[in-house]
Amino acid sequence: MATMNMVHAINLALKEEMERDKNVVILGEDVGRDGGVFRVTEGLMDQFGEERVMDTPLAESGIVGTAIGMAVYGLRPVAEIQFMGFIYPAVDQIFNHAARIRSRSRGRYSVPLVIRTPYGVGIKSPEHHSESSEAHFCHMPGIKVVVPSSPYNAKGLLISAIRDPDPVIFLESTRLYRMIKEEVPEGEYTVPLGKARIVQEGGQVTVVAWGSMLQKTMKAVEGADAEVIDLMTLNPFDEETVYASVKKTGRVVIVHEAPKTGGFGAEISASIAEDAMLYLKGPIKRVTGYDAVLPLPKLEDYYMPTVERIRKGIDEVMQY
Amino acid sequence: MPETTIESCNVKRLEILSETGDADESLMPPLSDSQIRELYETLVRMRTFDHRALNLQREGRIGTYASILGQEASQLGTVYALEKEDWVFPSFRENGVFVARGYEMYMILQYWGGDERGIKIPEGLNMFPISIPVGTHMLHAVGAAMAAKYKRDKVVTLTYFGDGGTSEGDFHEGMNFAGVFKAPIVFICENNQWAISVPRAKQTAAKTIAQKAFAYGFEGIQVDGNDIFAVYKATKAAVEKARNGDGPTLIECHTYRMSDHTTADDASRYRSKEEVEAWKAKDPIMRLQRYMEKKGLWTEAFGKQTEAAAVALVDDAVKKAEAVEKPKPADMLTYTYKEPTSRQKKQMRDF
Structure with missing residues (x-):
């Protein structure tokens, strides 16, 4: 079994889910050619192409709003917001639409969307790069909020989040990204959502x-x-x-x-x-x-x- | 070093049918007599529905309602250009689009009467529930178009918004994403001149809304939004272009909101009677009727029969809407997630 950090574990979860399901796509700022500013999506554009790993214009509401449209149409988008401090322009889309569509369409439409975002203090970054605003999102019925604390759980939880039928905010601690290494199995395993x-x-x-x-x-x-x-x-x-x-x-x-x-x-x-x-x-x-x-x-x-x-x-x- | 023009854009306006009912035959889209009759009948049905909904609100039988009066041609001419598999992402004023797409009218009344079940789109109808937050749904339409393109479906998405909606950031982001990803989408701006009390001139300093498309790398066109033929022709061309993989189009339907913003508004506070009267003369249904009269497609008997048929359908819709039983209180929790949380299950026991 390979030993890896959280960046690699999340990357592996994305890679395996994309191999398993053609409906899984990635979009966000710098997620393609650059592999993400934390390299979480490194190598995925090379493997899956620009159609499935989309470098988008620099627009958070645009990323989440289009991802909602994709999810409703039948894809399983994984959107990246580069830092949690920049998620706020997308909150309208998250609260008013992603969280509500299943309810207001009485189950006709759903939004199987994952929004990954790095959060928290820990990498000596400029203002707006270290926020930890999970509570705002927990207050909105219709979305789930997941925060892994280790590479093993990060992979298993992300796989569950991608397969979940409802929108999930997936918070990744920048401090933990490369801090801990542990054994992470290759191949499929899940860590269930909603379980401590x-x-x-x-x-x-x-x-x-x-x-x-x-x-x-x-x-x-x-x-x-x-x-x-x-x-x-x-x-x-x-x-x-x-x-x-x-x-x-x-x-x-x-x-x-x-x-x-x-x-x-x-x-x-x-x-x-x-x-x-x-x-x-x-x-x-x-x-x-x-x-x-x-x-x-x-x-x-x-x-x-x-x-x-x-x-x-x-x-x-x-x-x- | 010389200064040169590196880009220019020509903003076109399309008009086919005059206020007197005369059409420029060289521009007429190919529509059979029976299709023209169908357009007329649908316009009448849309207006009859709208009129009744306003009355129902005044009688306290439904809640706040947003009228489409004056915008019927903009709504029908656009949606008529779509195929069954195409997707529509409407704003809150597209009641006419729902009627035109064959949505159960009683359900529209059920929704505005305060029951979410009215907006549960039936399987097989590719429409999204209306969006109340202004402009936000354009991004959903773009995302769905990107998904359709990725899946190699020959599907086009079409989204509606008003002149006020073009001031929202999501309009910019939606147009921009659509241009960059060359998404198969048609943007329909129903420029009805008023965003509640704020006139079109205060939404943008640009001469037209159509011209905004050029900044995103695709075409925009203004059409006379009260001219069903012009609206249909421009939309049909845009839909075909999108379906052929040639990207998005913005169509500005230049029209007028004859009614208040919603039943909670009083437009006489901010606009003149003269302005409204001037637009009355441009009425989209009257114009088509005059055209049909000249072509021998409209007779008084046909007019009466069309109206009676529309009234009967709307009567039936009202009856059905009012016969629907109230939703169960616990239903407010049922569709939050695929599976209710354990806490929600406890909360359901309150009912």
């Missing part, structure tokens, strides 16, 4: 994280009797797995890179309060980015939750 993964079992505290925060969380829980949940799909999130863990441990820490206010941690926290409150031994703790406009690289290490902050959060809930 228990990365480490434990009995005293439940720590919920996703994407780029998982690595830091794993360091932070060293030596603690913590159960770590990698949510992987944020919407719809795997309530059962979270509640089962909470019922066991009675303590919860939620870790995310995005700002605290209105972050997806709030949804998880409120859900636990509604459905598993009586199992809690103390307050739920969120360790998150600050409620600040994302700073430039000089301060980004202060912005992001650190291993120390996560550990402190765990220590706090362990007081109860």
Whole structure:
């Protein structure tokens, strides 16, 4: 089995799905000749041609809007938005159309579309290149939001996302792209959407994280009797797995890179309060980015939750 | 170094049928007498439907409705140039296009009456639900055209929008993608002179909307949008061009919104009676009727019979629309995803 990083794992998922299904096409800025600014689509234009790997004009709404038309017509487009900070011109298309078409056509039309976009802090990039705005998308019924935390899961989740009958926002942490290598099987396997993964079992505290925060969380829980949940799909999130863990441990820490206010941690926290409150031994703790406009690289290490902050959060809930 | 002209564009306008019902025979598209009668009958059906929908709104029997009055020829002349396998991506004002494509009229009323099931397009009809956000659906039409081209289907897509829609960014992106990918698509701008209260002159400083196509590398043409023959001829040519792999066309149908923007609007607040009266004289149906009279294709009896047939169909549609049972409340959740989420399943239990 080959060992590879997340860039290669995602590339492999795209390649295998395109080999399997002629309806899978890729479109976006610089995805063809250049292979994507992170090289995620490298080699795919050579293998599948310009018709299936389309370098588009520089227009995010255009990319997602045309991809919706393709999906309705019967293709399975995988659109790339070069950075999550640039996805906003396409939000009209995502919210008003991709998310709604199945419902407003009463099931006659659907949008099997994947929008891949790199997100998060971690590569010392200019403004607008490090956003982590997953919560906005989780608030819109009709789309799914997926965030892998490792190469193995990235490949399996992306294959599931491509085959999923509904639109999926697929977030790829720039920090993780080349950070971790692990064994990734060639050939078909899937990791199901909507299912969380228990990365480490434990009995005293439940720590919920996703994407780029998982690595830091794993360091932070060293030596603690913590159960770590990698949510992987944020919407719809795997309530059962979270509640089962909470019922066991009675303590919860939620870790995310995005700002605290209105972050997806709030949804998880409120859900636990509604459905598993009586199992809690103390307050739920969120360790998150600050409620600040994302700073430039000089301060980004202060912005992001650190291993120390996560550990402190765990220590706090362990007081109860 | 000399300064030279490296590109120029000639913007053409096509008119065939005059207000008095005289046609320039040298420009007439090949239409049989029975086709011309069919066009007339469809125009009357569209107008009868529209008139009834406005009344139903006033009586509180449907919700807000956007009238097509005055734009019937722009809608029918374009859609009449399509084949069954071609796709239409309409905006919210294309009620006439739905009628012309044989969509169940009761379902149009059902939709404007507040029931999504009215916009569930039946299998076999290649139409998209109307788009309420202005201009956004042009991109879907372009994407579908790109997909058709990729699949080697001999399919053309056609999308409708207004003069206001051309100010949206998605108009630019759609036109641009269509040009770059040489997509088999026809863009129909129903330039009805008003985007709610803002006149055409405030949407663009360009003399025509048609000329915008040249900046995207393909042709644009303005047609008299109240002239069914001109609209049909230009669209037919554009559809054939697209089907032959020669790329997109923009057609500006120069027409007029005779009614308010929607039933929630009062156009007398911002435009003069004189302007509206002047356009009344250009009425698309009257014009075709005069032409047919001169050709011996229209008699008073035929006119009455056509109208009676349209009224009967619309009466029937109203009855059917009002007999439809209310949707089940849980249905609001049913079609969000292919499979409802576990949380949605719990929420469904509220009903």
